[in-house]
Amino acid sequence: MKFEAITIKDIAKALGLSTSTVSRALRDSYEISPETKRLVLEYAEKNNYHPNPIALSLKERRSRSIGVIVCEIANSYFSQVINGIESIAYNNGYNVIIAQSRESFDREMLNLQYLTSRSIDGLIISISTETKDFSYFKELHQKGLPIVFFDRIVSEIETHKVIADNYKGAYDATMHLVNCGYRRIAAISNPALLSITKERLAGYKAALVDSSIEVNEALIKYCQHGGMIVSEVEEVAKELFKLKPGPDAIFATADKLTTGCLRILKAKGMRVPHDMGLIGFSNTDLTDLLDPPLSIIKQPAFEMGEVAMTLLLQLIESKRPVTNFETRVLSTQLLIRDSTKIMKKKADEFA
Amino acid sequence: MKFEAITIKDIAKALGLSTSTVSRALRDSYEISPETKRLVLEYAEKNNYHPNPIALSLKERRSRSIGVIVCEIANSYFSQVINGIESIAYNNGYNVIIAQSRESFDREMLNLQYLTSRSIDGLIISISTETKDFSYFKELHQKGLPIVFFDRIVSEIETHKVIADNYKGAYDATMHLVNCGYRRIAAISNPALLSITKERLAGYKAALVDSSIEVNEALIKYCQHGGMIVSEVEEVAKELFKLKPGPDAIFATADKLTTGCLRILKAKGMRVPHDMGLIGFSNTDLTDLLDPPLSIIKQPAFEMGEVAMTLLLQLIESKRPVTNFETRVLSTQLLIRDSTKIMKKKADEFA
DNA sequence: TTTTTTTACGCAATCGTTCCCGGTAACGAT
DNA sequence: ATCGTTACCGGGAACGATTGCGTAAAAAAA
Numbered sequence: 001m002k003f004e005a006i007t008i009k010d011i012a013k014a015l016g017l018s019t020s021t022v023s024r025a026l027r028d029s030y031e032i033s034p035e036t037k038r039l040v041l042e043y044a045e046k047n048n049y050h051p052n053p054i055a056l057s058l059k060e061r062r063s064r065s066i067g068v069i070v071c072e073i074a075n076s077y078f079s080q081v082i083n084g085i086e087s088i089a090y091n092n093g094y095n096v097i098i099a100q101s102r103e104s105f106d107r108e109m110l111n112l113q114y115l116t117s118r119s120i121d122g123l124i125i126s127i128s129t130e131t132k133d134f135s136y137f138k139e140l141h142q143k144g145l146p147i148v149f150f151d152r153i154v155s156e157i158e159t160h161k162v163i164a165d166n167y168k169g170a171y172d173a174t175m176h177l178v179n180c181g182y183r184r185i186a187a188i189s190n191p192a193l194l195s196i197t198k199e200r201l202a203g204y205k206a207a208l209v210d211s212s213i214e215v216n217e218a219l220i221k222y223c224q225h226g227g228m229i230v231s232e233v234e235e236v237a238k239e240l241f242k243l244k245p246g247p248d249a250i251f252a253t254a255d256k257l258t259t260g261c262l263r264i265l266k267a268k269g270m271r272v273p274h275d276m277g278l279i280g281f282s283n284t285d286l287t288d289l290l291d292p293p294l295s296i297i298k299q300p301a302f303e304m305g306e307v308a309m310t311l312l313l314q315l316i317e318s319k320r321p322v323t324n325f326e327t328r329v330l331s332t333q334l335l336i337r338d339s340t341k342i343m344k345k346k347a348d349e350f351a
Numbered sequence: 352m353k354f355e356a357i358t359i360k361d362i363a364k365a366l367g368l369s370t371s372t373v374s375r376a377l378r379d380s381y382e383i384s385p386e387t388k389r390l391v392l393e394y395a396e397k398n399n400y401h402p403n404p405i406a407l408s409l410k411e412r413r414s415r416s417i418g419v420i421v422c423e424i425a426n427s428y429f430s431q432v433i434n435g436i437e438s439i440a441y442n443n444g445y446n447v448i449i450a451q452s453r454e455s456f457d458r459e460m461l462n463l464q465y466l467t468s469r470s471i472d473g474l475i476i477s478i479s480t481e482t483k484d485f486s487y488f489k490e491l492h493q494k495g496l497p498i499v500f501f502d503r504i505v506s507e508i509e510t511h512k513v514i515a516d517n518y519k520g521a522y523d524a525t526m527h528l529v530n531c532g533y534r535r536i537a538a539i540s541n542p543a544l545l546s547i548t549k550e551r552l553a554g555y556k557a558a559l560v561d562s563s564i565e566v567n568e569a570l571i572k573y574c575q576h577g578g579m580i581v582s583e584v585e586e587v588a589k590e591l592f593k594l595k596p597g598p599d600a601i602f603a604t605a606d607k608l609t610t611g612c613l614r615i616l617k618a619k620g621m622r623v624p625h626d627m628g629l630i631g632f633s634n635t636d637l638t639d640l641l642d643p644p645l646s647i648i649k650q651p652a653f654e655m656g657e658v659a660m661t662l663l664l665q666l667i668e669s670k671r672p673v674t675n676f677e678t679r680v681l682s683t684q685l686l687i688r689d690s691t692k693i694m695k696k697k698a699d700e701f702a
Numbered sequence: 703t704t705t706t707t708t709t710a711c712g713c714a715a716t717c718g719t720t721c722c723c724g725g726t727a728a729c730g731a732t
Numbered sequence: 733a734t735c736g737t738t739a740c741c742g743g744g745a746a747c748g749a750t751t752g753c754g755t756a757a758a759a760a761a762a
Contacts, residue, residue, distance in 0.1 A: 055718035079425035117401045291642030406748035
């Protein structure tokens with residue numbers, strides 16, 4: 001099954017010209033007569049000629065395609081980011097190859113190897129929860145592969161980065177819980193080493209401190225696989241419920257964790273927000289229909305993708321090696337709904 | 352910014368050999384001495400040599416990448432299908448280029464052109480709601496581009512196809528509504544011409560007929576953009592509510608439509624399932640947490656992707672043109688939850 | 703020793719395109 | 733008549749890899 005396309009040679013032969021002339025005619029070079037150009041252009045048009053991108057890639061030593069690695073695309077946040085990336089990429093003649101790490105370091109490395117061996121011109125990545133060893137990234141970066149990190153960034157590598165204002169998002173969310181009258185606020189998060197975890201927990205702690213609430217490390221739980229494995233959220237919740245006194249609200253730092261918490265709370269028969277307040281980072285567009293409608297912190301995902309791709313483009317198309325890199329921080333949005341409603345009792349306590 | 356990789360020439364020069372010898376050594380040809388092989392292999396290993404896939408593509412006239420077009424990846428069904436596709440593709444050394452039509456015919460054609468001009472070896476596609484003109488697909492198909500349709504297939508083109516058992520899924524769902532005591536069952540669906548719409552509505556009608564319920568065309572509504580535009584679902588709902596007597600249950604034939612309906616019903620203050628039963632096709636993994644938990648028909652999305660990619664691989668790797676094509680039909684799953692609970696009143700009526 | 707065979711490698715074409723060198727014709731100026 | 737320009741166009745070498753064919757040297761057979 002071959003899907004043969006017309007080449008510049010075919011045109012040359014048909015018109016009795018050389019390939020160089022045809023090539024130049026197609027690129028509208030000044031040293032080709034208008035008559036010849038017309039001939040070539042007409043023939044090309046009629047036979048629906050398209051330059052072979054693979055030959056071009058080989059010649060120009062660039063593939064005009066970039067790689068994107070996220071943990072999974074079946075996650076609203078990431079699919080929205082990808083949409084943003086693609087919108088810019090396509091406008092600039094790049095195509096996007098998407099790979100999923102599924103929160104596994106091994107799969108991440110495999111994908112990375114695969115993508116680079118397919119000679120991508122650049123990489124946009126949010127690292128997996130398991131990733132602690134950045135040596136391969138460093139190696140690629142040193143070899144000159146343009147990289148833009150987003151979301152879960154790695155601070156050791158100097159390049160462009162795009163993140164949401166995780167600190168402020170978490171701060172606002174926690175503060176909101178406090179204002180609702182919650183006092184024993186637990187945090188369920190991704191592994192501690194992840195950049196987003198650090199930033200979000202810092203915001204969480206700062207809000208507590210600013211509210212004169214003691215930070216209790218026992219109330220901070222980590223899910224090693226970011227909620228990919230269902231049981232780990234249950235595990236963590238169980239530990240939380242064992243505490244005396246237990247938490248009266250939960251702040252979840254990631255999409256899967258937020259909805260995962262809700263599922264467990266409902267399974268336990270706990271009423272949200274009465275028995276337990278719940279707020280979390282989420283970009284799912286169904287949170288308003290949940291029971292109860294969830295209060296969330298939303299990231300400007302699409303925009304983050306756009307920015308990341310724009311920055312990558314700068315890196316790729318720069319003639320000289322880029323040396324001063326920037327970290328773009330985009331604001332989050334706090335959406336207050338029923339899962340953190342002010343309760344009479346609590347509100348009274350607070351008053 | 353160039354990201355230079357080592358080539359076969361570099362190895363040849365470094366070792367004082369010819370490129371052909373190096374090439375053959377790397378491919379473990381019999382006509383290269385063990386000693387030379389060892390030398391080459393060691394050097395390649397140490398310098399982390401990888402054959403340039405672009406050069407290979409040019410030589411072998413295949414890109415080892417396939418295109419996938421869906422309306423949007425931020426849709427659980429499609430992202431699950433894509434996961435299935437990728438799992439098979441990666442195992443076979445193919446990479447997957449994903450494009451989104453966003454339910455627009457123009458964008459679909461643009462993506463198609465883009466993908467083919469990037470010389471993909473094959474195409475997997477679920478067409479957009481707008482697509483009525485299949486001439487470009489036909490042209491590509493005739494030119495020898497291997498195509499596999501899934502989900503929203505086009506019957507006029509003879510090639511492999513993968514679908515869920517839409518008829519049975521819809522039949523079962525409708526029958527379930529009937530058994531719950533609902534009698535005036537409305538259907539909200541995608542445009543009428545879409546294959547999935549035809550199949551699902553056929554199942555819906557058959558269930559009604561088998562239950563001796565008259566099919567009322569006024570209760571069947573179509574959303575031209577498959578729910579991509581929020582207002583169109585509202586529009587359709589409004590028309591439905593104007594009817595006297597109005598429907599007592601809704602069967603939605605697509606993911607976005609199902610959750611869209613729920614959103615509108617809640618906005619109208621209607622209680623589900625009491626004032627209105629609701630069931631629909633959906634692959635979102637949050638439907639159990641909604642208010643109320645939604646009864647749904649679920650498609651084996653991941654599996655569908657696997658099957659589609661496997662079939663495409665057959666097409667691509669077949670030596671002779673394939674002539675007998677198959678349409679794989681995979682079973683759906685009916686998940687009964689609270690949005691269609693049997694109500695006392697209704698159940699009594701039914702008894 | 704001579705001939706044949708085997709071993710082990712190199713040359714060059716190929717894939718589709720671009721681009722650096724040329725080259726040739728026509729024409730005006732000297 | 734000669735030279736310099738200008739306008740057009742072609743040859744051929746890249747880009748990185750594979751592969752059919754040719755061939756020197758070494759080994760085996762005569």
